[in-house]
Amino acid sequence: SQKIEQNSEALNIQEGKTATLTCNYTNYSPAYLQWYRQDPGRGPVFLLLIRENEKEKRKERLKVTFDTTLKQSLFHITASQPADSATYLCALDMHSNYQLIWGAGTKLIIKP
């Protein structure tokens, strides 16, 4: 079955630097992949979606890449700020149009 791996250890980054989070998956490539942000005590917030035929997607300071050969997506935050501190989740479709497999998330801490 499809599995997702996100770095379970917290990622500490100095303010102003680029933060890079990784989402690895096994087995077949998803039709698309989504990234969400989750703050403590709140629901996930949708950030970006990238399709299997797309290499890269950008939104303001955010960039997502998708490498189906490596079975990996990278999520970048440039010019990181303490307000970017949160847990970031990746989610893959299961070619079912509504069923997603969710990663456990990576906690990002941006130090001032």
Place this chain on the structure above:
Amino acid sequence: DAGVIQSPRHEVTEMGQEVTLRCKPISGHNSLFWYRQTMMRGLELLIYFNNNVPIDDSGMPEDRFSAKMPNASFSTLKIQPSEPRDSAVYFCASSPTDSSYEQYFGPGTRLTVT
């Protein structure tokens, strides 16, 4: 728009009691999802509605769980009887698409069953 609204935000109940969680999706959204989140298992899809119709309830743990969507602006998730292992945060999410694209999550209901 106020976003997805869930109530209650916190629920503490004793084992064996009935629990009802409520959700008001964003107006105009076609799809509604109920999720459960725990440290051990992460986010799990319980049930998916499209245009108020349950499409897939295979994620519902067992017959103690049931969900309804009587109209486009309201859904409930009921657990009867509740058990300690049901303790988790339950999220409702809606999407403007007929798929899992771009889901908007509510604040969640933290359920504790003692």
